[in-house]
Amino acid sequence: MKEILDQFRLGRHEFDHGNLEGFEGLDPYDLFELWTTEAVKNKESEPNAFVLSTVSSDGQPSSRILYLKDIVEKEFIFYTNYNSKKAEEIAKNPKVSMLFFWPGSSRQIRIEGRCEKVDGQLSDDYFASRPRGSQIGAWASCQSAELTDRKVLEDRVKMYEAKFEDEVPRPDFWGGYQIKPSLFEFWQGRSSRLHDRVIFTVEDKLWKIHKQNP
Ligand SMILES: Cc1cc2nc3c(=O)[nH]c(=O)nc-3n(C[C@H](O)[C@H](O)[C@H](O)COP(=O)(O)O)c2cc1C
Secondary structure (H helix, E strand, O other): OHHHHHHHHHOOOOOOOOOOOOOOOOOHHHHHHHHHHHHHHOOOOOOOEEEEEEEOOOOOEEEEEEEOOEEEOOEEEEEEEOOOHHHHHHHHOOEEEEEEEEHHHOEEEEEEEEEEEOOHHHHHHHHHHOOHHHHHHHHHOOOOOOOOOHHHHHHHHHHHHHHOOOOOOOOOOEEEEEEEEEEEEEEEOOHHHOOEEEEEEEEOOEEEEEEOOO
16 A cells, blocks of 8 residues: 555656636536536546535535536436435435546546425436346345345345336435535646636525636
């Protein structure tokens, strides 16, 4: 481990994937679309993966990776288990932070906002589009609860496979969340650590823009 840590400490990464200039007139959603399109074009390995951070009622943040599945009426949508740790924290504190990182283009996007459950119909439609294995998995997994033995999970999979021979209905403990952004930060890595940072904040439904020191 020491050798690896030495490499980390001595490592020097030069960022040279362009700059973030000339975007002042843009809406943050346009810029998000542009960067996401480029992330896909650049073959970033997980272009729609983001880190979601939530905060517990005693102020302890926690983070995990999720997939962005849609943007509906300017809200960012992901799907998960409504009994999970993140769901419990969102119920008590709907303020969350999302972070996308695309190393191939030296970019990150931070989005802060409020999170709430989506309409049941949207979750039904998305659940119906998933492969059967994922649908059964959603029933079988008590996400974030202690698992004493993997066999318990595998037995639950078998049980639900037998129970739902044809169509698998959406469990009521599984569905989507939508995040309404109040802040976007677009970060473009540049050389000598002189990165570009452009922040959009919302005021009276209008997006204000400013730059920040790297
Ligand atoms: C690339 C990647 C994508 C993931 N996407 C999802 C997702 O869309 N929904 C989900 O519930 N968990 C997803 N996970 C698993 C979560 O990171 C996490 O382990 C799980 O949601 C439980 O989190 P919690 O206990 O903090 O609630 C993903 C993990 C990875 C590595």
